Amino acid sequence: RPKDIIETIKDYNEKYRLPYIIENNRGLKRKVIVQPEWRDFLMTNYRVIMEWVHDEKIKYLEKRKIEESAS
Structure with a gap:
């Protein structure tokens, strides 16, 4: 249950x-709050992080395409 996960x-x-906490509200009122020191790190390294995410996404899609074509 989401409430149990949030408490954990x-x-x-x-x-x-x-790096973050989740406020235990319902539905769209639920918020993820990034800790200030992590926010600074993420903002400073945003470009590098986004490039890594992009590369991982490409790897995932290529792997998925290979698996689908093998089926």
Whole structure:
């Protein structure tokens, strides 16, 4: 259940300082809050991160295409 997952993340965050927390609201009122130090890191490295995401997406799509053509 989403509520249980959110509580687990909240507990884990108290020990290990995750990059984000999830506010336990319902539906569209639920929010993901990025910790300030992580926000700074992500914004500073945005271009590199997006290039990595793009590369991984290409790898995923190529693998999927190969698997579909083998079927």
